[in-house]
Amino acid sequence: MxxxxxxxxxxxxxxxxxxxxxxxxxxxxxxxxxxxxxxxxxxxxxxxxxxxxxxxxxxxxxxxxxxxxxxxxxxxxxxxxxxxxxxxxxxxxxxxxxxxxxxxxxxxxxxxxxxxxxxxxxxxxxxxxxxxxxxxxxxxxxxxxxxxxxxxxxxxxxxxxxxxxxxxxxxxxxxxxxxxxxxxxxxxxxxxxxxxxxxxxxxxxxxxxxxxxxxxxxxxxxxxxxxxxxxxxxxxxxxxxxxxxxxxxxxxxxxxxxxxxxxxxxxxxxxxxxxxxxxxxxxxxxxxxxxxxxxxxxxxxxxxxxxxxxxxxxxxxxxxxxxxxxxxxxxxxxxxxxxxxxxxxxxxxxxxxxxxxxxxxxxxxxxxxxxxxxxxxxxxxxxxxxVAILDPAGGRVPDGAIGRIHVANEALFEGYTSGEPPRIRDGRLSTGDVGHFGPDGLLFVDGREDGLVVSGGEKVVPRQVEDAIARMPGVLEVAVAGVPDAAWGQRLAAYVVPRRGARLTADAVRRHVRDQVAAYAVPRDVHFVPELPRNATGKVVPRWLDPARPREVRSEGQVSWPHAAP
The missing domain is CATH 3.40.50.12780 (ANL, N-terminal domain)
Structure with missing residues (x-):
């Protein structure tokens, strides 16, 4: 252990x-x-x-x-x-x-x-x-x-x-x-x-x-x-x-x-x-x-x-x-x-x-x-x-730069049951997330280490795109993830749950992201879905988002929110 x-x-x-x-x-x-x-x-x-x-x-x-x-x-x-x-x-x-x-x-x-x-x-x-x-x-x-x-x-x-x-x-x-x-x-x-x-x-x-x-x-x-x-x-x-x-x-x-x-x-x-x-x-x-x-x-x-x-x-x-x-x-x-x-x-x-x-x-x-x-x-x-924000070599990154989040506190876990070693740098444990410190010392979490999308050489943070789309009138909730692309390596896909009666179009979503974030962050795929697949703790599970996956695979462990009494 x-x-x-x-x-x-x-x-x-x-x-x-x-x-x-x-x-x-x-x-x-x-x-x-x-x-x-x-x-x-x-x-x-x-x-x-x-x-x-x-x-x-x-x-x-x-x-x-x-x-x-x-x-x-x-x-x-x-x-x-x-x-x-x-x-x-x-x-x-x-x-x-x-x-x-x-x-x-x-x-x-x-x-x-x-x-x-x-x-x-x-x-x-x-x-x-x-x-x-x-x-x-x-x-x-x-x-x-x-x-x-x-x-x-x-x-x-x-x-x-x-x-x-x-x-x-x-x-x-x-x-x-x-x-x-x-x-x-x-x-x-x-x-x-x-x-x-x-x-x-x-x-x-x-x-x-x-x-x-x-x-x-x-x-x-x-x-x-x-x-x-x-x-x-x-x-x-x-x-x-x-x-x-x-x-x-x-x-x-x-x-x-x-x-x-x-x-x-x-x-x-x-x-x-x-x-x-x-x-x-x-x-x-x-x-x-x-x-x-x-x-x-x-x-x-x-x-x-x-x-x-x-x-x-x-x-x-x-x-x-x-x-x-x-x-x-x-x-x-x-x-x-x-x-x-x-x-x-x-x-x-x-x-x-x-x-x-x-x-x-x-x-x-x-x-x-x-x-x-x-x-x-x-x-x-x-x-x-x-808390420290580190680069892949273990060095601290400048304020505002995105890096890997590491932490030391009074309650770190004791280890994995499998014996897999935790990732520790200078006594701090990796959270598995990437983030940055703002100029006023506030911490911002930009997503999972494996969740950053590199499309045509540009690094895109899905969280920024999600927040921009979530502020659109008529959007109930949204998830953004990277999907494989033959030409660009990866491209962004947005899964949008519209509010009842809202009239949203894929082009409107793309224009909003272009105006609020950047042109390279525009999701090329925009799917309108009835709900987002969540686990029992309320987290959206990225691997269940793909509508092409078999329903029985996507629904394994999926929970509808709120939990309605049977």
Whole structure:
């Protein structure tokens, strides 16, 4: 296994800086004095014993504020004491009788998903987070490579699991109602395991189990990335230096928990002793209702969710009481066009764009002022984060020049499960993206390293063309990619989703790009499509854009947005 994190211990200056960061976190966020401060010493002892894992945060919160709401989903609310008790019993009943167990999780956002993650932390099991957008082929391939001892799944995936060889799903537990024996592999439900286990696990495991997150796979097969289960308080301090996180808020997490951003949101929410609101499927109207109903609400989402919210009728948008909304934090994909400004015009200056990756966690954060001035910026690095733009030889490029983005922070991943070495230069890990620094020090992400298009010797950044087309009246959303060309090597192709009733032509799109960007950036192919192919995290998958590919190939893992309840 090749590790991305340096093995050296921090020096005296770094240790002093860490203490200052931690003090700032406790005072700025209100963690120290809010909610029964006399119980703070007991909470600290629990954290020292369990660590800052999801399990440790749950135990510590139950000590500090046992009756405070911890989790709210479609089935109701659980207090921190109830969540601690239920996950302790689930940990005792879930653990396989093997030295280093691995639990696969194929779930949407609900208590069963969160409780499984916490229970695995309590018994030291390694967690494999499976993408709910996987087709049978990808699911079989991932389970064949990363074999699990137990699989926890929603019943809706029973038919897909039935097509997976039994040796790859040795034991299956179901969330919710479970699955009929005829639909898939039999097994008890999580609720049955919890009810039948009288004694909860109360001691920390000797070794904390890691989490395996699968990279999104927009350009190929997903890879398993190993994340540390115990990030420590300094990771939270770094994020809180740029995000307005406060103790005891209500965190509405719409980003999928199987994705790095959703998992990070859950970690931050528990660390802040916030009540976590989960919805099994994203519905923009229900999200706005949750924002209106909960005090001091913070929303964690992916950009396509904001797009779907902004597509709602004007009376629905005006009917949302956003006065209690403290923060909307998005990550996982670029903010297209002027979406950031349009969203803030309706919901106030509460939007924060977090740029990062599975391997690097965060890189930079753009706040409302920066997004109003530059809607396409990725912002600035938070505290204790170093970002460099490098050329292929590893040298720094001048400000304004495009190069490869490298980062060092408190939460770099531990390595790939395959043993593939991460790309590191001078202690900084490559994000796989190219970008540049503007004259005011803001970071701009121009796309993937393999996404730049060279057409007739000219380098074209598809993101710039996408943003220009997205601002056209009548355009709902757009994706731009390079396609092979016999004469020019590559040419640009635009895939445009028109708004209902809009009259758009390919020539109008080309004229707009020529006027707004450059003549060499004009897409020679303009396809008008009913929707863009997205995976379960809302990212457009370039390899699914080609309309000439067979439908069954293009639809493998594709998800319609928003997720509509069946």
């Amino acid at each position: 090749v590790h991305a994190k340096p093995a050296c211990r921090p020096g005296p200056r770094r240790r002093i800086a860490r203490i200052a960061d931690l003090a700032g976190l406790l005072l700025r966020t209100g963690l120290l004095f809010s909610g029964r401060p006399l119980r703070a010493p007991r909470q600290v002892r629990a954290l020292r014993r369990w660590g800052t894992t999801l399990a440790g945060l749950t135990v510590a919160n139950a000590v500090r504020e046992p009756d405070r709401p911890a989790l709210i989903d479609d089935r109701g609310a659980l207090s921190f004491a109830e969540l601690d008790d239920r996950t302790g019993r689930l940990a005792a009943g879930l653990r396989p009788d093997v030295p280093r167990p691995r639990v696969g999780v194929l779930c949407r956002n609900h208590r069963g998903m969160a409780e499984t993650l916490i229970a695995c932390g309590k018994n030291g099991a390694e967690v494999l987070l499976l993408n709910t957008g996987f087709g049978v082929g990808q699911l079989r391939a991932v389970l064949a490579e990363l074999r699990v001892d137990v699989l926890v799944a929603d019943a809706e995936f029973a038919s897909a699991l039935a097509a997976v060889p039994s040796e790859l799903r040795r034991r299956v537990l179901w969330t919710g109602e479970g699955a009929d024996a005829g639909d898939g592999p039999g097994g008890p439900t999580l609720e049955e395991v919890i009810d039948e286990t009288a004694e909860a696990r109360r001691t920390p495991p000797p070794i904390a189990g890691r989490t395996i997150v699968l990279t999104s796979g927009t350009t190929g097969q997903p890879r398993g990335a190993l994340l540390s289960p115990n990030p420590g308080p300094w990771a939270l301090a770094s994020l809180a230096s740029r995000l307005p996180l406060r103790a005891r808020q209500t965190a509405i997490i719409e980003a999928p928990l199987f994705h790095t951003w959703g998992l990070a949101a859950l970690q931050m929410a528990l660390a802040m002793r916030s009540a976590v609101v989960l919805h099994r499927r994203f519905d923009p109207v229900r999200t706005l209702r949750a924002v209106s109903e909960h005090r001091d609400a913070v929303l964690f989402a992916v950009p396509v969710m904001l797009q779907r919210i902004m597509e709602l009728p004007e009376p629905v948008l005006r009917g949302c009481d956003a006065s209690r909304l403290r923060m909307v934090a998005v990550s996982g994909a670029p903010l297209p066009g002027d979406l950031a400004v349009r969203f803030m015009d309706v919901f106030g200056d509460t939007l924060y764009n977090v740029y990062g990756s599975t391997e690097t966690a965060w890189v930079s954060i753009a706040g409302p002022k920066e997004l109003r001035a530059h809607p396409d910026t990725a912002g600035r690095p938070p505290r204790s984060t170093s």
